[in-house]
Amino acid sequence: MPTYAQLQAETWWGRELTTPELAWLGAELCRRTGRPRGAFGNKGDNNHLRGAHRSQEWILKSRYATSRTYTVQTGLTATQARHIAGVDFTPGSAAQMVAQCKRLYAALRAGRLEEVREFYGNVDGDKVVDGWDNVRDRAASSDSSHLWHWHLTLDRRHCANRPLMERILAIALGDPTEEDVDDATIDKIATRTKTKVLADSGIQQLLTRVQQLTVSQAALLDAVGRDPTDEQAIVDGVLSGLGARNLDSVAEALRTAFGDRAAELAAKLGTPAS
Known part of the structure; x- marks a missing residue:
């Protein structure tokens, strides 16, 4: 694992951007749920050497990247290639984790979050990480840390999309303007x-x-x-x-x-x- 000194010695680390819209989503999730600001994450630490918590520019150019393909997209602008696209949120209780994951999972399956490429979380409280690959339209899974925090990989073209951030917030927290999904429907989807x-x-x-x-x-x-x-x-x-x-x-x-x-x-x- 590289040290922070090694990572910061490369230009690409400092060029990564968290958009104001993504930062707003994190602040609102924490404010609305009473969680500390650290419950939300976007830019990855020195363990994150691939994927959405790194910019695409970093993935393609850093000597420390462990995958040159994962979460890489075509057709990005130079600025979009610098965007962090990962969203992590730790709800703080098992009940809230399951409730939020159910809503997000169902929304992806229903086509209401097409700007989100991946979801990982826990929709039923068991010991298996649930996920959905929205690019390939198929089930997916990830490491066990996603049993207590949920993750979204955003399309890098939409990291500055404020309406998208508002929609994610509304779905995750179950606002009345968003259709909720009953447990029986989620169970059928998961099965x-x-x-x-x-x-x-x-x-x-x-x-x-x-x-x-x-x-x-x-x-x-x-x-x-x-x-x-x-x-x-x-x-x-x-x-x-x-x-x-x-x-x-x-x-x-x-x-x-x-x-x-x-x-x-x-x-x-x-x-x-x-």
Whole structure:
């Protein structure tokens, strides 16, 4: 870990900017909740060597950066590249942590915080960090510190967006002008998200297996008497079904490929035919 003297010896550390709008969000979160000013964080300390608590300029140019890609965006102005884009807030109680995280999580899932790229926190009080990658539209997770503080990664183009900061504040604290979300809805979202993560993992494993099988596919097709020129069409059909998560399409592609020879192929592969 670099020392502060080492970090400050580089120009990039001193060029990082926390916008007045982001500073306002921190001050208001603390004022409205009675929390000390230290409960809000934006510029990272010497442990933060990657990600939104560093400016993009620092990430790309500092010798101490541990990732040149994480939270990096295209199309920024020179000033936007200097903006700190990370928001951390520690509510101070488990009940408030869960309540604020539920609202933020639901808002991201509902498309009401499109200017936020990532969220990490705890929506149900258990020992697993909940998160949402708003760029890839999928569940995410992070280190255990996010069980007691929540984190937002802002789009660096919106760090000076005052209406956005007001919207984040209103959602996190549950202002009457923002729609709140009941526990049952959050539970359904969390359950569905965890199921989707498992399904995605299974699909990826299956896709990898299919891609491995294509190496010896020509020989297998020849073994069951099919013309090897059909190979690419078969692979395309199977991969298309997998990509759409449509098992009926996968089955149809296999039936088209092998027809009545499915049992024979299964026997040659040492796999019971279904």
